[in-house]
Amino acid sequence: MRALIAIVLLAAVFAGCADAAADGDSVRVIVNAKNPTAKVSKQFVADAFLKKRTRWSGDSPIQPVDLGQKHSVRAKFSRSILDRDVSAVRRYWAQLVFSGRGVPPPEVTDEDAVIAYVAKNAGAIGYVSASATLSGVKAVPIE
C-alpha cells in the first residue's frame, strides 16, 4: 500500500514537471487583422476566455475560440494564461453550463482552424503555437 501511494505521488510530481516544461514554450495570442488592439494583458485574455469579459474596448463582442481539450497548445495556454489546467477549466464550464450561467467558447480541432476562425470573425481571439504560420490574423503581445 505504501509503495502504491509513493508511485501515485511520484507520478503526480513528474506530471507537474512535464507541465512546467510545457509552460516554457510560448503561446501566441492572435486577433483578427482588422482588430485595432495592439497589445493585451494576461488578465484580459484570461477574462475573455472565461467569458468574464465579453466586449472589446469599442463595445464589439469578444469571440474567443479554443483548441480541443487534448491539444498540447491548449494545455500550455491553460497553464500559462488561465493559471489552471484543462480539466479545471472543464469543471469551471460544467458549473456554468449546468447552472444556466454561460456556455464555453467553441472548440476547433487544430491551429489552422483557429487561424481561419479568427481571420473570418472580426471580434475573434485565439491562440496558437509560436511556430504557427499566420494569415489574415495578427499576433498581439501580452503585456
Added chain:
Amino acid sequence: MRWLMVALTLSALVTNARADELTPEESAIQIHGFVSQGALLTSDNNFLANTERGSFEFSEGAITITKQLDSKLRVGFQLFARDLGPLGNYSAKFDWFNLDYHWRDWLGVRAGRVKIPWGLYNDSADVDAAHAVVLLPQSIYSIANRDFLLAQTGVEIYGYRRIGALGALDYRAFAGTVYLQLPATPAVMYSNEDVPYIVGTRVAWETPAPGLRVVGSVYGAELSADAVQPGVPFTLHPVQQSKGVMASLEYTADALVVAAEYSRGHSEVTVPLPGMPPSVSAVTAEGGYLMASYRLAPWIQPAMYYSFSYPNVGNRDGSAQHSHDSAASLRFDITPNWILKIEGHAVRGTAGVTEAMNPDGRSNRWYLLAAKTTVYF
C-alpha cells in the same frame, strides 16, 4: 407563471433572432447533459434512503439546452430528474429556465427560474462533475432540501467588474418565489403552500491575492401554508419568516483548493389561533465546514472535509441537535466525460437524519460509504 416562462423560452429557442454578431458556432444550439448513479451504505441510521441495507436509490439525470440569440441575449433550460430515497422518483422538473440579457459585463438580467446564489457552490450543487466530493457538506448544501434551496422563479441582476488593484467583484441579486410542496408527516399535513417572496444577494470578491475569493451571501423569505393537525378542529395558517447569512472563503493554488464556509439562519413561525394570541416560535441554526482537495494528477483528486451543523443553537444537547461529519473522498476522472467518486464519512450526531426514516431510533455515531459515477457531456 412557470409554464409561461417555459413557453417563452421554447419560443425564443426556435425564433430566428438577430444573430448578426455571432459566429455560426456561437449561435448553434448547445446541448449538454449528465447521468449519475450512486450507492449509499450506512453502518447505522437510514440517511437519505434505506441505507442501512445499502441503497442504489441515488440517481440523477439532466439535459440542458441553450441558445445564444445574439451577443447579449441567451435562452435556455435544464430538465432534471432524480431518485433519492423517497425523493424525486424520476419525476422530471425544470431545474432552471431563463432569458439572460447580458447588457454589459457589469450588468445583466436573468428572468425565469434562476439558480439561487448562496455561498460558493449552491448553484452548482447538483453538478457532480464540478466537485471533488460525492456529497457536498450537508451542513450548508443539504441534498434533501434541494427542491427548496436550488432555484427561484423571478428575476436576477448580475455583473462582474474589475476594480483595479483591488481585484474584481462578482455580484448577483435576486427576487422571486419558490414553488414547493411540504412533505406530509403523521403530525401535520400541509396544503396551499405559498412563498410570497424570496430575496437575496451574493457578492464575491476576487482579491488581489491570486486564487483567493471572499464571498458574502444573504437571503430573506416568507413561507405560508394551510396546516391540518390530527385533533385540531380547525385549519392552521402558519407563516414562517426566514433569513440567513453566509461567509465563504475559497483559495485555489494550482491543484489545491481549500474552501471554508459558515452560515447562520433564523426562522420565526407565527401561527394565528382563533380567540387567542398567536403562537410564535423561533429558531436559529448554524453550520459550516472546512474542505480541501488536491488534484494529484488530472485523473485523481483526493479531498477531505469536516462539517458541523446545529439546527438550533439554543439547544445543542442531544444527538439530534448536532452533526459533526468528517469525510474523505477520492475522485477518478476515468475519461474526460466519465468520473467515479468514492467517499467515506464518520459522523457524530443525527441532525439531518430524519425520525421518519428511522422509527426504531437513531445512533449517535455512524458511518457512511458513498460511491457515485457520472457521465457528462
